[in-house]
């Protein structure tokens with residue numbers, strides 16, 4: 122599995138991506154294209170794709186530094202965030218406990234700006250559990266959830282089919298599943314033989330339609346800032362599914 126997500130560089134980029142204010146990500150001294158502003162707040166937007174209302178149990182797979190898990194805790198009485206990266210889970214857990222995390226936003230070369238991340242307002246830390254783990258090899262006794270969220274995870278897994286096969290067991294009958302993926306399949310993460318052969322959406326439908334009905338399909342842009350002048354602007358295919366009885 123890639124060690125990329127254990128690095129200080131990615132930790133800082135994800136703390137900014139998940140917890141940076143709009144002005145920290147797009148400083149107001151420059152005129153930014155509207156599409157960049159529209160791509161802010163990705164973790165909040167994918168979580169908002171669940172139906173309104175409060176539920177008992179939520180699961181956020183590939184939660185990184187935890188913003189989407191925190192957002193799920195607003196409407197889930199208990200939510201587990203799981204990520205393979207020890208560094209990301211350590212950061213998410215520190216934020217859950219109320220710590221302020223300082224990190225450096227890279228401007229260019231060796232120029233950096235010190236910023237800090239905190240748990241967002243209005244989140245009950247007691248509702249959250251953050252664990253290091255492998256979404257392809259979840260423990261047998263993990264149980265079933267009312268809501269399962271996995272954003273930008275599938276195309277980072279060596280064997281994404283392992284997760285898809287487990288999903289019917291993870292989502293309670295009538296429960297909801299939000300899958301987001303920018304479909305950026307790379308051999309660095311997933312061997313070619315495990316890529317979808319006929320398009321990611323068709324592959325998801327074929328894998329899930331026996332146990333889930335598709336409620337919605339949409340696109341959500343997201344923006345990851347690398348330096349003051351280099352950003353990743355991507356569009357994630359978001360599908361929302363309901364587990365059939």
Ligand SMILES: C[S@@+](CC[C@H](N)C(=O)[O-])C[C@H]1O[C@@H](n2cnc3c(N)ncnc32)[C@H](O)[C@@H]1O
Pocket residue numbers: 122126164182183184185186189203204205206209254255256257271272273274277278
């Ligand atoms: C592209 S990031 C997306 C993170 C976050 N969901 C978001 O949308 O910002 C992919 C995440 O998946 C995690 N990941 C990769 N392989 C994993 C695995 N086998 N099990 C759980 N998490 C994994 C990485 O550590 C990283 O945090």
